[in-house]
Amino acid sequence: MSPVDPNLLEALAHGIKSEVASYVFYTEAIKKEEAQPFRDALEKLAYEEKDHFHILERQYDSLVRSERWISTADILKQEGLPEINEEMTQQHRELMDEVARAGSLREVLDIAYRLEEEAFELFDGQAKQTDSPEAKKMFTELAKFERGHMELINRMITESA
Template sequence: MSESKFDLKSALAYAIHAEIQANEFYTTWAENARTPVLKKEISELADWEDTHKKTLSKYYQELFGEPFTPDPNVTVDPALRVQADEFKDYYSLLRLISTAYLSEMRAAEFYEKLVEEVDSQETKAMFNDLAKMERGHMDFVKKRYDELRGELEGRLML
């Protein structure tokens, strides 16, 4: 987004790409989760990100009269482009979870910024809702980080 002129089309394209990549990250994490409960929780996160993508894509279509087409060359957060084997050891997983937390924080901040840029109350409400959801994702990810770190510390003390 340029400081001189707000470009909603580019902002929405960026947001949709971010949601696609977050969904891919959480899907990979869920596939490699250590417990069925964790797998279910992370799969729900992936589903929420997919819902965000669908909501934004629908809005994009309504505003611009064309479907959103992802650009495979766009990478919003390179650190979320992971391989399954990166979920296998504690240290890598802690790094990945930290990255996910920061990614969720940036997404929340981005949606909060979009609230300031648009005039429609309906659009403001949508971006506010998305920001709140991303902050909820931050809480979830931080809880998983704390659990994993506690598990690792317990193993190191043995």
């Protein structure tokens, strides 16, 4: 078994941080928003970011421990998925403060779009860069999700105008 490319592990670690940041952002944004349709959309986005965190965290763990890829479906079937704890949340205090300073739903959605675009660029770039078919598949799937989030946020911006 060949060792895992350190650049790939670094990309997974960066992706984990990105997903946690987005999750923290959405949970803070939910507290500010009163309109139920927008709250529902923000809750959906938070839930999906948490799923992406689980996928990346378990994949990273599997590669470090056994140098083997596991399928996304198998990851989500596993018991005891890691939780996003208070310590992880506090690492994103600056982002939480940015949400608190946002004076309108539009400002919140602009921040959300920026986060999703950054995640999309990370995952899309890794999908194009990696030689590993397993990594390419996972990063392509995640990039597709992030693109969908960008489209949802654009619709929310249009509806809120």
